[in-house]
Amino acid sequence: MTTIVHTPQGRKLAVEEWGSPTGRPVFLLHGTPGSRLGPRPRAPVLYRLGVRLITFDRPGYGGSDPARGRRVSDAVDDVSAVADALGxxxxxxxxxxxxxxxxxACAALLPERTSKAAVLVGLAPRTxxxxDWxxxxxESNVVEYSAASAGYDVIAERLGQAAARIRANPAQLVAGLFHELPEADRRVVADDGIRKMLWRNFAEGLRHSADGWVDDAMAFTRPWGFDPAVIETPTLLWHGEDDVFSPVAHCRWLGERIPGSVMAVEPGAAHFGALSVLPDVLRWLVTSAGVRDPC
Incomplete structure (x- = not known):
């Protein structure tokens, strides 16, 4: 059931919880575009892991109010607001x-509350x-991020049209990307259950507008508001070597700069390989022992 949390600024955030209510809390921050309904392990897996999984729509997605001009670092305030509301x-x-x-951002700017952090197929700062970013x-991502660098109106027009097409047919985003997918990703999205989960995710995230998608793209191409090199929170970085949406060089760059981080690069895997490794990553996140590679 969706819960509405209000931020100190009065914005609404749509929040969902999955798994064990008494489990160890883990925030799962969705992809771009995406929503709180994005891919996640099934309930029996979460119960077995002892995980209370918390997801929420970033501003402008799904049921959350927009926050135009937000930076990556602003996510800390929203995570804090949800955590406070949930005690x-x-x-x-x-x-x-x-x-x-x-x-x-949570690992860097909220270290007193963030016990561990993990990044699956993430991006490095544009700067x-x-x-070579x-x-x-x-090509689809090159065009998208180039449009974001050209200014808000340019990216808003492009993604606004794309979001309207996806609302009319949520399967379109996956189908439209299929020709760009490496073989490893094609095998993942060939699964009917995963495809339907992705469709629900995109449909919910873009059901009102492209605001969240636009603001994500803008935030990624601007200064993040923190330096990854200051992170002291135990951090795991996982990447599929064949990823074409966030290339593996981004992961290696982060791994070289985040002190003590563990980097796991999986040969033969790509962007959607993150879905299969997530249960192992969750197990690592809720384990009190020191940092080690769970993959």
Missing amino acids: LDTFAVVGRSGGGPHAL AEGL FDGMA
Whole structure:
């Protein structure tokens, strides 16, 4: 059941909980575009892991009010608002794809509450020194992020049209990307259950507008509001070596700069490989022992 949480600024956030109500809390921050209904392990898996999984729509997606001009670092305030409403002092956080930078924001700026952090197929900052940010990236993402760099009106027009087509046919986003998918990702999305979960995710995230999608794209191409090098929270970085939506070089750049981080690069896996590794990552997140590679 969806819960509405109000931020100190009066914005609404749509929140969902999954798994064991008495389990250890973990925030799962969704991809771009996405929603609180995004891919996650089934309830029996979450109960077996002892995980209370918390998801919410970032501003502008699904049932959450927009916050135009938000930065990646602003996610910390929203995670804190949800945690406060649920009575949580500490929690772990995992971000998949576009949720990755926001998970790192919690690790960097909310270390007293973030016990562990994990990033699955995430992005590095657009200004990452020594990184060719677009190298190996699918043309659709190159065009999207180039449009974001050109300004709000340019990206808003592009994604507004795309969101309208997806609302009319949620299957379109996956179908439209199929020609860009490496073989590893094609095998994942060939599963009927996963495809339907992705369709529900996109339909919910974009049901009102493209605001969340636009603001994510803008936030990724602007300064994040923190330096990953300051992160001291135990952090795991997982990436599929064949990823074309957030190339593996982004993960390696982050791994070189986040002190003590563990980096797991899986050969033969790509972007959607993050769905199959998530249960192992959740197990690591709720384990009190020191950092080690769970994959």
